[in-house]
Amino acid sequence: MEIPFVRRTLDNGLEVLVHQDRNCPIVAVNVWYHVGSKNEKPGRTGFAHLFEHLMFEGSEHYDHGYFQPLQEAGASLNGSTNADRTNYWEVVPSNALDLAMWMESDRMGYLLPALTDAKFHNQREVVLNERRQNYENRPYGLAGMALVAELYPDEHPYHWLTIGAAEDLRAAHLDDVRAFFQTYYHPSNASLAIAGDVDVDAALSMAEDYFGPLPAGVKPGPVQTVAPPPRLVEKRLVHEDRIELPRLYLAWHSPTLFGADDAELDLVADVLAGGKTSRLYRTLVYEQRIATEVAASQNSRELSGFFQIVATAAPGHTLAELDAAITSEVQKLCAEGPTGAEMERGIAQAEAHFISRLQTVGGFGGKSDQLNAYNVFLGNAAYFDEDLARYRNAQAAGLTRVARQWLPHASRVALSVVPRGRLDLALADSSPVSVS
């Protein structure tokens, strides 16, 4: 299984990938810039994401909102920022490909002349509201922030979330924006993927026409960081929140995206909490009924990963009970490994997931996005089949080994999120943590 493509690198360093799919008369255009919140500094967090917003506010040769012409052409479009990268995409009817290319190239090359204080201030307000909506004003909304702040030292690029700190956003200036664009937003730091109802040569030629003339810029070096020191003693934290049911977050440092053991840990997450057949669901939700929900994930990123288990206590049950049951299941998995049936299921689900990823050309996770992900993170846009092979080739013994290696009790961060005034519901000896 694969996503076939043709690749060309322009003189200015822009990598162009084209995948033909005539299934539907649409084309996806997807641009990745290899910059994310990991490129920020303490005191200026939230910047990469705020910048992403500004990319939609007009560029020199089209100084109006980005959405208008594309929506008028019948496109769907969006963008996103995470710790490692920023992506922008549109899905257009096949005959609007040149519009999409023109718009993307203009903002890649010519954003700054259109950048004004008014736009900057407006989008800062929008982002502050995004922060309120998705983090501050929702149950457990700030837990993730507390968790990464503990997992990673203050200077580590993953110490803060992509949304950033409100006071940092308020302290930012337009000059910071200009500097950011000049450092990170240019062809030599970008990858362009086009997927859909296209003629490959025509698409490559169009990319050359629109993006070719842009100056290369200097490709920024990789983020320098020191891996977080191995944790030797479990750290327990408690955060009070406006919630009804206490929740436990457990996290361990884990492999990087596509790194050794990454796929195995992904499958471990599946065995532990992937759906109703999983161990933690079975024990906590189905049999003992001490939790209302449980989830596990291998959150792998470019510099480092973390493995997380989250469980919400059912009324009348404590986080200590949840912790005991979870710890017991994790230890059992480390001791005995997964069963043959669990391996069969995990791999069948992974295969179905990969197949289903081939259905869409655009949007988040569509084929164009995937090509860019493989290209930017690995330098190998053809990785799809190898990626699937990481799962297909996984063995029970491999899962057992990685569980033992990466999930020892002493390496955990355990965050209890409890209703206000109910510190007693946290795990014993938890230190209060404050996030806002």
Add this chain to the structure above:
Amino acid sequence: MANGLQVWTIEQRAVPLVTALLLVKRGSAADPGDRAGLAAITGDLLDEGCGDLDALGLHEALGRIGGQIDTEVGSDATMLGLSVLKRFSARGFSLLADMVQRPRFEPADFERVRDLRLNRLVQIRDMPPALADRAFTELLYRGHPYGHLSIGREESLRQLSLSEVQSFHRQVYVPEGATIIGAGDASHDELRGLIASAFAGWSGRDTLDLSPAAVAAPPAAPPFRLAILHRAAAGQSELRIGHVSIARSAPDYPHLLVLNMVLGGQFVSRINMNLREEKGYTYGARTSFDSRRGPGPFVLQASVQSDATADAIKEGLREIDEIRGSRPVSRAELETGRAALTRGFARNFETAEQVARAAAQMALHDLPQDYYSTFVSRILAIDETEVTAAARRHLHPDRMLTVVVGDREKVETSLEALGLGMPQVLEV
């Protein structure tokens, strides 16, 4: 089929997956008055064991074939979706059929699922969007089949018995009136064969009243225009502004599709550009006409910073008012607004699941066979003056209800000054 089940098949060969979508034309609007939540919990229990398989056994069987089951219980219909690797399609269809025809409905599973739902209701107390949706729904549709969230209410869930669930299942999950859509990497004959093997033995007749919501008396408008549910120290207010609107079958449905795109249905729309891009009050504001088998709600929804609550409401109502005529839809707005429905139309048919869902809409709303092939020209035939006229007919800002979930202390004074009367104070 002989048992009354409608069968639709769609070949879509992009990837080796097969999708099955089963549509039953009953949803939460079929909940008896004092049993809000019955339809949803019945739907939720279908994957808790069937035939020889208990809950875990069923999910193991699904997992082994790379299968995925999703159940959605809406107000007018329930949809069960299955996606499975092509090579396992026979097993997948057979499991789906067992779920629908032979659910085990064990007492222990019922208790557990009920408790999970009750816990969910507890958690809703801290979720501003859910609180706003619930208050808005209950106030607009008091006494009407649409007057509750499909999850139901604490009292009704507690009073529910397993035998009521079994009874509801017997009455509602019958082939007559139901539609199954098979879509994916198989021929029409193969898909028909899969469906026939799995569902030919299904029997039963629907004995409930037809579409309760379509025949129910229209709900009385709430006696106040402004309501607030207090959330101390909230940094944002959750807003719902709207009133009861059209059913899907209304002749103005396509006009309101276009109107909605212009008013608040996509990023470039009057309300989003105003509240987000001009004023920076919100991460996003939108409108929708939720046109159902019966008259569904029109709603403007947004989460806005607390200190802008009153102004956001004022601006929202002003936009709704102006589009009715004092600032009519322009030709340029029409072009931008309808483009997603016309130029962008093909995007809705990329995957087998999308096509199956489109077919499900045809089945649910009795749309003609050529509905999608004539859709674009139908939209293109509507000009901007007709859109404005439809706004005049169907948007009545002076009758709209505004629900605010936010910090009363911060916003109450400014709300009182809006001219919508004193805010009615709601309890969680």
